[in-house]
Amino acid sequence: MSDNLPLAVTMGDPAGVGPILTWRAWHQRSTTQRPFFVIASSDILKNSQELSGVDGNIQIIQTPADAEKAFHTSLPVLEIECPDTKTGQPNPESAAAIIASIEKAVEFTFENKAAGVVTNPINKALLYKKGFKFPGHTEFLAELARQHTHMSKAPLPIMMLVGGGLRVALATIHEPLRKVPDLLTQSLIEEVSNIVHAGLVRNFGFSSPTIALAGLNPHAGEEGSLGMEEIEQINPAAAALRQRGLQISDAQPGDTVFHAMLEGQFDAVIAMYHDQGLAPLKSLDMWGGVNVTLGLPFIRTSPDHGTGYGVAADGSARPDSLIAAINLASDMAKARANA
Ligand SMILES: NC(=O)c1ccc[n+]([C@@H]2O[C@H](COP(=O)([O-])OP(=O)(O)OC[C@H]3O[C@@H](n4cnc5c(N)ncnc54)[C@H](O)[C@@H]3O)[C@@H](O)[C@H]2O)c1
Ligand SMILES: N[C@H](C(=O)O)[C@H](O)COP(=O)(O)O
Secondary structure, eight states, X not given: OOTTOOEEEXXXXXXXXXXXXXXXXXXXXXXXXXXXXXEEOHHHHHHHHHHHTOOOEEEEESXXXXXXXXXXXXXXXEEOOOOOOOTTSOOGGGHHHHHHHXXXXXXXXXXXXXXXXXXXXXXXXXXXXXXXXXXXXXXXXXXXXXXXXXXXXXOOOEEEEEETTEXXXXXXXXXXXXXXXXXXXXXXXXXXXXXXXXHHHHHHOOSSOEEXXXXXXXXXXXXXXXXXXXXXXXHHHHHHHHHTTOEXXXXXXXXXXXXXXXXXXXXXXXXXXXXXXXXXXXXXXXXXXXXXXXXXXXXXXXXXXXXXXXXXXXXXXXXXXHHHHHHHHHHHHHHHHHO
């Protein structure tokens, strides 16, 4: 359906790595790749161009349909206004533009003008100062999906990171560790698993993916002596899901389940909390990892690193993860079109 459309790349925090990485990702474009355009202030992009070391022009476009023609000779920019912001020096006044860029990108997917959204990193704490109420992109994008679909409730967005041979989804995302055990109900685990299963089929071309549930406690609870969540919530969820035809394991010890996936035993792991899943993945592949949001009506990917102000300011930021995010979003659009 959306296979010929360009990807919408958001500005992210203009003081962070986003503008430089966007230049570098464009510089490394191939003639066969799906075009992208960036929704950003052209002044910010011009100001970061020297640091990026990329020679080239910006072309201001009025609509995503203009991106394809522009992309091979110039960086296509859909202009939004943003106050002057120096690389490496976060400016809370840029919050409105950061948010507007995300909103516009999502709007284009609903108008069927963009194949998906690729987000540059944001600094959550900076946005909170200006009243942003969402823990991160993931939850904000779910709310935007709700608004566009006129649903009473936002869809449950699932964070999945892809890289280093792993696909790791999270049962809970931006939650304080103290709250996690209470959030891990059987119904949540079933809902998350269903979304991960559907996401793997729809976007990654699996017909019947094999999913591992990580345990919450050491040794997956050691038969209840180190915690009861595996016996009371995780394994009953797995049993119910298997009854409905999913290939999903009981709780696996969190210290070895990622290795088991690397050995080919699973197509994805569902981790119970943020750092259980993200620490192994970022350790294996900080520069090539991609953050994907499953459960939304549109495609969204992102680099797996943050705003990296230091490496933005000294120009050493690596574009690998943004390039991987652009390529993965394009592959996902292709898989959806072929489905
Ligand atoms: N997708 C996102 O929007 C996203 C993801 C993660 C963190 N964040 C935000 O980023 C901010 C900073 O978080 P952090 O310091 O924990 O993580 P970070 O990823 O920005 O930095 C971690 C380390 O990686 C380095 N680094 C980051 N990007 C790099 C790149 N492209 N090339 C080379 N080195 C790079 C940094 O210099 C630092 O040493 C926080 O406000 C956080 O909320 C946003
Ligand atoms: N949890 C992500 C990470 O640590 O990489 C990051 O904060 C991005 O979250 P959003 O995509 O929701 O902004």
